[in-house]
Amino acid sequence: MKKTKTTVMILLAALLAAAVLVITKCGRTEKDDSIKQVRNTKGGSTKEVDPGHKIVKLEKGLSAVRYDGDYGFEDYLRQGGASSDSEVIKFITGHLGIGPTGLGFRKNVYGCSTISVKSPKNEALFGRNFDWESCEAMITVSKPDTGYASVSTVNMDFINAGSGFSVSRLPSRIQAMAALYAPLDGMNEKGLCVSVNMIQDSDSIEQNTEKPDITTTTAVRLLLNKAADVKEALELLDQYDLHASKGMMIHFAIADSSGRSVAAEYVNAQMTVTDTPVVTNFYLAEGEKKGIGTEQSHTRYDILTKQLSKTPAMDMEHVRDALESVSKKNFGEFESTEWSIVFNQKSKEVRYYHREDYDNSYRIYVK
Numbered sequence: 001m002k003k004t005k006t007t008v009m010i011l012l013a014a015l016l017a018a019a020v021l022v023i024t025k026c027g028r029t030e031k032d033d034s035i036k037q038v039r040n041t042k043g044g045s046t047k048e049v050d051p052g053h054k055i056v057k058l059e060k061g062l063s064a065v066r067y068d069g070d071y072g073f074e075d076y077l078r079q080g081g082a083s084s085d086s087e088v089i090k091f092i093t094g095h096l097g098i099g100p101t102g103l104g105f106r107k108n109v110y111g112c113s114t115i116s117v118k119s120p121k122n123e124a125l126f127g128r129n130f131d132w133e134s135c136e137a138m139i140t141v142s143k144p145d146t147g148y149a150s151v152s153t154v155n156m157d158f159i160n161a162g163s164g165f166s167v168s169r170l171p172s173r174i175q176a177m178a179a180l181y182a183p184l185d186g187m188n189e190k191g192l193c194v195s196v197n198m199i200q201d202s203d204s205i206e207q208n209t210e211k212p213d214i215t216t217t218t219a220v221r222l223l224l225n226k227a228a229d230v231k232e233a234l235e236l237l238d239q240y241d242l243h244a245s246k247g248m249m250i251h252f253a254i255a256d257s258s259g260r261s262v263a264a265e266y267v268n269a270q271m272t273v274t275d276t277p278v279v280t281n282f283y284l285a286e287g288e289k290k291g292i293g294t295e296q297s298h299t300r301y302d303i304l305t306k307q308l309s310k311t312p313a314m315d316m317e318h319v320r321d322a323l324e325s326v327s328k329k330n331f332g333e334f335e336s337t338e339w340s341i342v343f344n345q346k347s348k349e350v351r352y353y354h355r356e357d358y359d360n361s362y363r364i365y366v367k
Contacts, residue, residue, distance in 0.1 A: 006256040034064075035362075044359030046351075051141055051364075055172045056361055062354045063338070064139040067176040073221060074146050083213035083243050112197040113300050113326045114253040116261030116277045124259040124345040126193040127187050127319040130155075131328050132338045135170075139352065140179040141364065147225030151350050151366050152186030153339060154179040154217075182217045183224065189366050190228040191257030191345030194220050196280055199293050201249040205266045214240040215252055232358035234273060237264060242271075253279035257345040265289075278304045300326040309365045316342045316351060324358045 034050045035058065049056070051064040058064055076082075092248025111131040119125055130137075136156040143149045156168075159178055168175070185195040196216060205216075214222060219242060227233035233254050244250060244266075255261035262283045263306040265273045272285040280301045291298075307322050314322065319342045340353040348366040 008108065044357075044361075046361050046363055048363045049139075051139070053172060053176075055138075055175060058139075061134065062137050062139070062352075062362075063363070064141070064362075065172055065176045065179070066141040066143070067173070067180060068143045070145045071177045071180050072175070073144065073180070073218075073225065076218070077212070077222070081213040081218070081240065082215070082269050083241065109296060112195060112279075112283050112302075112330075113304060113323065114195045114197065114255075114279045115304050115308070115319065115322055116193075116253075116255040116259065117308060117312070117314045117319060118259050119136060119315050119316075119344075123347065124191065124257050125259070125314065125316060125319050126187070126254065126255045126343040126345060127323045128193075128195045128253075128329060128341045128343075129323050129337045130184060133335050134355075135228035135338055137339055137354070138175070138179050139362075139364065140176055140183070142180055142224075142367075143367075144225060147363070148188040148190055148192075148228075149366055150186050151364055152183035152220070152224060152226040153341070155183045158182060176239075181221060182216065183220045185341065186220065186224050187343045187345065187348070187350060187366055188224045188227075189348060191348065192223065192227050192229060192233060193253075193255045193343050193345060194223050194233070195253040195279070196220060196250050197281055198251055199265075199281055199283060200251045200252060201283075201289075201292055203249055204247040205242050205249065205269070207243070207266075207269050209241055211239060211241045213243060214216060215243050216245040216248070219252070223252075223254070229253050229258065230260045230262055234262070234264060234271075237271060242266065251279065251283070255345070277308055280304075296331055299331075316338035316344060316349075320351070320353065320358055320361075323353075324356070327356050329356055 034056050035047050037045055037047050049064050051066045053066055055063050055065045106259035113129045115127045117125050138154050138156050141151050159182060186195045222236055223233045227236055251263050251265040251354040254262055261277050263276050263279045265272050265283055265285045267285055267287060267289050267328055274284040276284055278301055282291055283289040303326050304322060311318060323340040336355045338355060342351045350364045
């Protein structure tokens, strides 16, 4: 089961492509009364979103959905996780009672920035930019039978069934289930926040012990479902062998409602932890790897660190402005920052800003 590079996104592609063989009535993305404007800000708008089980199209490239109940993740963990594509595919397609099929995965390079700060009211806040080319993003609100409620975000373009199949043709519940296995960031009801940030490095993460196995995005799901704070999150990660999806080197930015924020990194297959309020796309751990990453990620790190030095207490609007200051429009290498998020880890409010429109936001609460 070891030594095989894994990507849960490949598994999800198989799930979706196989599901179309047995599902004849496809769900639609539709607008409903789950969106309402609650107030104006800076001449823009804030819309409160409480998605139902049908996918709600918020705007081009951004949708939201809610999934309540069991989606097989506890069974996935009990059977030891997975360290190869075929094993993960076998588990998920077996969970649906269908067989595996052809699949594919689109690999690319992306950048991210995160910041952790206290507000003037002593609330812990966490901000996150996801830098990518134009993609289909889905916000997924989850209330599992076992585990914490959470909100998370997935790049649905990471899920590719090959041969031109469109994921959006599948019923909402199947799309939501897929998204739950591929989160790139999120916050749970305890205020724990997690973000996947890439590091441009030729090394990958392939831990190989007797521990059960986990992949990049299923590790995020594990933490959102089961960790209440940074300490519990790190203990959970240490119980599994991590296998980086598609061989892409990453580190995790993790923060909790107390204000503690860390970078969990993997150097020579060993997890290292660095307390830090800012994480971008280079190694922070002391040692041979420190500083390896893109030059631009060092620039973004310096910008955010200086802002924290000048404004050690930020409200949610200040965090938004900090994220805007390191968004892609300031560097011009990608089309845009696809999404920016400000999490309030006390009130459990989440504000989404899509494609660098920082005047208009979508507000969701983790209930």
